[in-house]
Amino acid sequence: METLRGPQLTMSDGTTLVTEVVSDDDSHLCLYVLLQDMLSVGDMVVGFEIEWGFKGYSSTIPRSSSVKCTEHSSHSDRSEHHSKKVEHHIALLTLCTRLGCVLIRLSPNSISSSLKRFLAIKDVTFVGVHIKEDVQKLKDAYGIVMRNAVELSDLAAKIYDHPRFVFYSGRELAGKILSIKFEAKPCTVLWSNWFDHNLNIEQIECAATDAYAAYKIGKKLMESGSSSVKRLFSS
Template sequence: MSSTKVMSFELNGKKIKTTVTNEVIVINERILSFLQPTNNHGTKVIGFDFEWHPITHFESARINPQTDHFGSDKNSPPPSPATPATFQLCDGNSCLIIYTRPNSRVPLSLLNFLRQPNYTFVGCGIKDNFANLEKHFYGIGCKNAVDLGTLAATIMGEPHLRFCGVDELAFMVNQLDLRKERPINMTFDWGRNPLSETPAKLATINVYSYHKIGSTLLAKYRPQSHPPLSWVSLV
């Protein structure tokens, strides 16, 4: 069943409109709203993340009956047929959360948007996530995916930032502290209640933070890689 819910969250003194939907028409409209040029002609930054449909130990054993999940090697996780439950995007003003059912198709507009060469998608662990998606699931690829930990470590000259989480990066890069805004309930399930406010707020905080961190870092990097027009010889 198709459904849409629009919510508003105040983060860092700014109201962020979050649309949670699985309706193709709404998804297309929201992605179209992201396709707006930047004021400084630079690369537009999109915070990106996704969540998996959870699968329990016993569900995996049922789906893979030939696998002994109670064997001697307890450190080996059972094979998981989990599929993405949500795709989350933020341009700093609004967020789009696309929720899916198991084995459902990914919207064509999202697939095409992720391959746009003049958009940079940023997140924590984003390159590994896309590699996993492209190899094992939908063949989803991304033209420009940048891991924020690696970017922050490079730009700021602080190697330890490679291993920091989103909250620490947000504080180090933007002096942004959204920890108090995070829901304290972690027992939600996107698959059971995709329109719930708790996971929607958590997702919004994450991708909004990704956008803020990525925009700040890439703005610092841009003068070196894309000098102003007055620096460029037109001869």
């Protein structure tokens, strides 16, 4: 069976994660490989993460390049900070399964039919932390209807009766629920050029780590509280 080909990263829990970076136009084979593996093992959960890019924005870094991003840095935080200066677009979409992670570079203006179909598969459960804005943006920008998306922060808050979980980042939530400690995102990576056709290893690791954390959290929560799963249906 075909598998992913790309950098192998070691996650905080010791897992070796294979990653592959592709353009949207060339994503069909990777998506096929993911789906075939998911069907073969009966694991239909996909960790979901996106990275925003800023068109017309010459990337700069915070005054202190060693500063780590705060635990509540979110997509909305970043877009608000630059909303008066530039347009922001989804630059990278990362999907993580048992097999590994596929990082898909998106165009601001179009999306492939292969990716559109994959995201609309009703039997696949896409899980992410604070993904509501992402789901809505995909619908507004590309007309994508994700049939089966789960907001993990809400689900964790409900299952564990811990309302503050809704404010946690994915890496923080992994620490609480999985006892896996992930380092905070370096701001130098977070604010880097995600539209670059040659993503560096730090960018790949950052995006893959977030999607992997979402996948692991999603598996744990759905196994421990499947009756509480609340899906986001975009219509």
